[in-house]
Amino acid sequence: AQKITQTQPGMFVQEKEAVTLDCTYDTSDPSYGLFWYKQPSSGEMIFLIYQGSYDQQNATEGRYSLNFQKARKSANLVISASQLGDSAMYFCAMREFTRLTFGTGTRLQVTL
Amino acid sequence: DAGVIQSPRHEVTEMGQEVTLRCKPISGHDYLFWYRQTMMRGLELLIYFNNNVPIDDSGMPEDRFSAKMPNASFSTLKIQPSEPRDSAVYFCASYRGSPNEKLFFGSGTQLSVL
Numbered sequence: 001a002q003k004i005t006q007t008q009p010g011m012f013v014q015e016k017e018a019v020t021l022d023c024t025y026d027t028s029d030p031s032y033g034l035f036w037y038k039q040p041s042s043g044e045m046i047f048l049i050y051q052g053s054y055d056q057q058n059a060t061e062g063r064y065s066l067n068f069q070k071a072r073k074s075a076n077l078v079i080s081a082s083q084l085g086d087s088a089m090y091f092c093a094m095r096e097f098t099r100l101t102f103g104t105g106t107r108l109q110v111t112l
Numbered sequence: 113d114a115g116v117i118q119s120p121r122h123e124v125t126e127m128g129q130e131v132t133l134r135c136k137p138i139s140g141h142d143y144l145f146w147y148r149q150t151m152m153r154g155l156e157l158l159i160y161f162n163n164n165v166p167i168d169d170s171g172m173p174e175d176r177f178s179a180k181m182p183n184a185s186f187s188t189l190k191i192q193p194s195e196p197r198d199s200a201v202y203f204c205a206s207y208r209g210s211p212n213e214k215l216f217f218g219s220g221t222q223l224s225v226l
């Protein structure tokens with residue numbers, strides 16, 4: 001069974017608009033962590049944001065925020081004020097115990 | 113810090129040949145991961161080590177794949193014999209093991225098996 005699910009293979013957003021990328025997860029580890037990474041066309045993996053399972057508040061990093069709904073087991077990434085440079089693949093990942101696994105990714109395209 | 117260092121960046125080989133991918137994790141990082149990325153399967157966890165000991169190799173596709181970590185500063189992923197379906201980007205990543213610490217990735221090795 002998939003541990004990390006990203007149901008949106010591709011998304012489009014207009015420049016300056018906000019966009020939400022979905023991520024749901026499943027784990028039996030009570031102390032887990034959720035990550036989002038960005039992979040531009042150059043191929044490198046860029047860390048964006050982290051949310052711990054015990055964190056009371058949603059994580060924010062600049063234009064990125066993580067909408068953490070623990071009961072629903074979702075950890076959606078919200079990008080505000082999209083920029084052309086945000087066009088990339090976005091991966092949700094989960095650390096359970098010591099293992100980190102990734103979702104299949106969402107390709108985001110920012111348009112003018 | 114130089115970050116996670118992988119070599120080579122690109123490898124082109126013929127089917128049946130042995131391929132060795134190398135990784136130097138960040139100093140002080142206790143965990144090392146090997147991932148494979150393809151269009152069809154995304155980022156797959158192949159194996160990971162803690163303090164040089166393999167913890168979970170359930171993602172290694174078959175016996176043709178093997179990984180070692182002889183010391184804290186070096187790991188190899190070997191494919192013998194290689195097949196065209198092994199063509200992918202192979203990433204090495206490391207982290208210290210603290211709960212909220214991110215995973216640091218290398219630049220990846222683009223492997224093409226002809």
